[in-house]
Amino acid sequence: MDKFFYDVCVSIPLRQAFSYHSSQKIKPGTRVVVKFGSRVKLGIIIQELKDVVIKTKQIDFVLDDQAVFSSSELSIFKWAADYYHHPIGEVVTTFLPPKLRQTKTSLTLSAFESATYTSKPFHKTLNSEQSKALEVLTKLHAFAPALLFGVTGSGKTEIYLRLIHEHLINSGSVLLLAPEISLTPQLVLRLKEQFGDLVGMYHSKMTPASRYKAWKKFNTGSLRVIVGTRSAAMLPSKKLSLIILDEEHDSSFKQHEGFRFSARDIAIKRAQKSNIPIVLGSATPSLRTLKLVEDKKFKIVKLTKRVTNQQPPKFSIVDINGAALQSGLAPRAIEAIANTLKENKQAMIFINRRGFAPRYVCADCAWMATCNACETGLVFHHHNNRLVCHRCESAYGVPMNCPSCNKTTLSFSGTGTEQLELTLNGLFPNTKIFRVDKDSTKLVGSLETLLDQIQGSEQGILIGTQMLIKGHDFPNLELVVAIDVDQGVTSLNAAATEDMGQQLIQVAGRAGRLHGKSLVLVQTRYSEDKNLQQLKNGDYLSFAASLMSSRKMLNQPPYSFEAVLRASSPKATTNLDFLNLAKTLIDFKSCILAGPMPSMQSKVRGSYQHYLLIQAPSRTTLNLVLQHLVGQVEQHKSSAKVRWTVDVDPVEF
Numbered sequence: 001m002d003k004f005f006y007d008v009c010v011s012i013p014l015r016q017a018f019s020y021h022s023s024q025k026i027k028p029g030t031r032v033v034v035k036f037g038s039r040v041k042l043g044i045i046i047q048e049l050k051d052v053v054i055k056t057k058q059i060d061f062v063l064d065d066q067a068v069f070s071s072s073e074l075s076i077f078k079w080a081a082d083y084y085h086h087p088i089g090e091v092v093t094t095f096l097p098p099k100l101r102q103t104k105t106s107l108t109l110s111a112f113e114s115a116t117y118t119s120k121p122f123h124k125t126l127n128s129e130q131s132k133a134l135e136v137l138t139k140l141h142a143f144a145p146a147l148l149f150g151v152t153g154s155g156k157t158e159i160y161l162r163l164i165h166e167h168l169i170n171s172g173s174v175l176l177l178a179p180e181i182s183l184t185p186q187l188v189l190r191l192k193e194q195f196g197d198l199v200g201m202y203h204s205k206m207t208p209a210s211r212y213k214a215w216k217k218f219n220t221g222s223l224r225v226i227v228g229t230r231s232a233a234m235l236p237s238k239k240l241s242l243i244i245l246d247e248e249h250d251s252s253f254k255q256h257e258g259f260r261f262s263a264r265d266i267a268i269k270r271a272q273k274s275n276i277p278i279v280l281g282s283a284t285p286s287l288r289t290l291k292l293v294e295d296k297k298f299k300i301v302k303l304t305k306r307v308t309n310q311q312p313p314k315f316s317i318v319d320i321n322g323a324a325l326q327s328g329l330a331p332r333a334i335e336a337i338a339n340t341l342k343e344n345k346q347a348m349i350f351i352n353r354r355g356f357a358p359r360y361v362c363a364d365c366a367w368m369a370t371c372n373a374c375e376t377g378l379v380f381h382h383h384n385n386r387l388v389c390h391r392c393e394s395a396y397g398v399p400m401n402c403p404s405c406n407k408t409t410l411s412f413s414g415t416g417t418e419q420l421e422l423t424l425n426g427l428f429p430n431t432k433i434f435r436v437d438k439d440s441t442k443l444v445g446s447l448e449t450l451l452d453q454i455q456g457s458e459q460g461i462l463i464g465t466q467m468l469i470k471g472h473d474f475p476n477l478e479l480v481v482a483i484d485v486d487q488g489v490t491s492l493n494a495a496a497t498e499d500m501g502q503q504l505i506q507v508a509g510r511a512g513r514l515h516g517k518s519l520v521l522v523q524t525r526y527s528e529d530k531n532l533q534q535l536k537n538g539d540y541l542s543f544a545a546s547l548m549s550s551r552k553m554l555n556q557p558p559y560s561f562e563a564v565l566r567a568s569s570p571k572a573t574t575n576l577d578f579l580n581l582a583k584t585l586i587d588f589k590s591c592i593l594a595g596p597m598p599s600m601q602s603k604v605r606g607s608y609q610h611y612l613l614i615q616a617p618s619r620t621t622l623n624l625v626l627q628h629l630v631g632q633v634e635q636h637k638s639s640a641k642v643r644w645t646v647d648v649d650p651v652e653f
Helices: 071-083 086-095 128-138 156-169 181-198 210-221 263-274 287-294 333-343 418-429 446-455 494-508 530-535 540-555 572-584 619-635 638-639
Strands: 004-010 020-023 033-038 040-051 145-150 173-177 199-202 225-228 240-247 278-282 297-303 316-319 344-352 359-362 379-381 385-387 408-411 432-435 460-464 477-482 520-522 561-571 592-604 607-614 643-648
Touching: 004 086, 020 033, 040 086, 071 086, 071 156, 071 263, 128 145, 128 156, 128 643, 145 156, 145 225, 145 287, 145 592, 156 173, 156 181, 156 240, 156 278, 156 607, 173 263, 181 199, 181 225, 181 446, 199 210, 210 477, 240 263, 263 278, 263 432, 287 333, 287 540, 316 530, 333 344, 333 418, 333 477, 333 520, 344 494, 418 432, 418 460, 432 446, 477 494, 494 520, 520 530, 520 643, 561 572, 561 592, 561 619, 572 592, 572 607, 572 619, 572 638, 619 643
Parallel strands: 145 278, 145 297, 173 225, 173 240, 199 225, 240 278, 316 520, 344 460, 344 477, 432 460, 477 520
Antiparallel strands: 004 020, 004 040, 033 040, 359 408, 379 385, 561 607, 561 643, 592 607
């Protein structure tokens, strides 16, 4: 009896595949069931092997009638495992729908049959600038990455619709990636208006059955357009001809736990391997993407005007030093809200803090309520009268006496969305107030309901975190107040200034879309800060160019390349010993090392977090350093005492 040998990857934290044999010929990309030690595990065949001399176990059985992933998709997984220095089994499993991660789920895929597309007239007419942009983008063939830079309200979505149309009439399928689940419903709704049942959705909040159904339909061609988040980046399709990344700058495209990949970079690699165009859209492009434009590796197409021909809003910087604030709002902001409501329009308050107050402190001994497991300040939530850890979601009662000195001099400090809602209800009792944050949108469909209510209301006050400022269109919104933005000014993290600029441009861009009448107030204690001053006129590209000039001078990304080696364990000293050892294993003189040092989240769920920063002058050098380091660290006994991971192109520290 013939034996066929295969490399099989299994979802375990080991950076290798394992050799098995079978009496039948199996195509790479197929799911199988194998014995791994004493356990039964799901495996994916990576490649067929020749001339295997070691003893191998037999594959128990084959789950699929055909390969789940193509050879092109498998090559991307191998690239990702090498690039991110992560176990190949965990890489592949990340992109399987939950139902297909089970050893009891057999898969029978029907033959690919592309659903028929019948075109419909478009609702809106493109302006001359949009038409020129579309002409350039429709001519992109093969691997052709392009940045669609468009100021807020310039009609990027209309460009997406017509690009998708061009690919559908040519029998292609399209993947449209959004950074957050909150953005997918409105995109799906708009696409379904144009393309009907050819459009589907894929993200982690869907039920396993729904995700499996969408995965299967896109694979077999009955869905031709998928709107999805990170996990959709490798959704299989035999006729994929275009990838679009909306809000390409958004850090939510980066996975922050487990396999720390960037869906943006995975999508770019997929477009390259599949030899298809990819369009990255944003009003506030990342510096990494602008560097690729600078290096002539990406084409840039610009939309510099709003479709209404109104100018994007400019900022008014409000110095709050010495101001009598009410829940973080300056008198000028409260007056502006009142004037906006008198005109029967909407006002938005942007604050990136949910809950009522971020600190509960004792005025006598400076005790502060912190999470037992995370050593993070607890946030008071008024609606359930609890102190909540936003790291691990542990909840605590609210003590009346200080646990340290037993005095009753306890008080709340700082402002969150809940507190603003209560304060504004008191100031404007007859006004509708819409709070949009993680707490108010927990229930399925609650975000969509809130957005519908906002759209259906002429007057009102919107309060929200980042999820409110991304990609939404509020035609009656004419005032934006941004509070608590000073972390972007004072943070030592080089990326904080870029994030601040992107957030302020994005939140300002929600205002004045219909009539052009807008006022944007940015409250700060650092009114003379050069970056805030540069943002005042709303010109993001000039702001980004200035940042890039500084980064180049300081040899910071995107003019250098970074990775961090993270360590987590119940003892801080264990982390430090491990990272100091790792430091001695890096002998590349061209690298800059920083640390070990505590992470910004220094303790999470009972474990201390530390990291070692590695900066290299080139991507190749960084990869060689990490290759050598990972190989050495894996063999050292100290690596068993900590949970360690490599994070390439980190966005948080």
